[in-house]
Amino acid sequence: MAHYLTADTHFADDPVRRFFARPFPSTAAMDAAMIARAAHIAGEDDLWILGDFAACETEAGRAAACAAFAALPGRKHLIRGNHDPDWLASACPWASVHDLYELDTGRQRLVLCHYPLLTWNGVRTGTINAFGHVHTRWRGARGQVNVGVDQWSFTPVTPDEAELAALSMPAPPVSNLVDGMAAEEDW
Helix, strand or coil, X not given: CCEEEEECCCEXXXXXXXXXXXXXXXXXXXXXXXXXXXXXXXCCCEEEECCCCECCCCHHHHHHHHHHHHHCCXXXXXXXXXXXXXXXXXXXXXXXXXXXXXXXXXXXXXXXXXXXXXXXXXXXXXXEXXXXXXXXXXXXXXXXXXXXXXXXXXXXXXXHHHHHHHXXXXXXXHHHCCCCCCCHHHC
16 A cells, blocks of 8 residues: 645636646646546555645536546545535545644655645654645745645655655745744754
């Protein structure tokens, strides 16, 4: 069993496709490409979707989102994002639904959240914060990584890939830290 991470798929969401200039001529093409790029995931693998699986409220959009869910391989877990309405959490047979989840793969510990965190459990001991939400605007900082599809060629990533990216990120600027918080090296 392996784990895979992704975020911000926005299945059936044409405004997101256009706003972020995703390289697909239609939402159907975008959805099909993301499903095809997840084809290497096995049925017993866990696919962690860190929010914004689909942002659609029409019946056609809901049907497209449910079809994308059914077409994706593996056991699917949802870490809810700001575009994951209640109907989505209950309409699809998710293996689990969380707002934040601490994943231990045996090799790595990750804190999965749709949003990038300023600090998280285990930050001082190498736990990685995997997130989405910011699409093309920010790849991450040391110890955390944006696993959104816009950052990873619309393909889910392994925890190893996420960890390598997170460890190679620059330290966050001290000016971005909350008042009174210690510098990055003191985390």
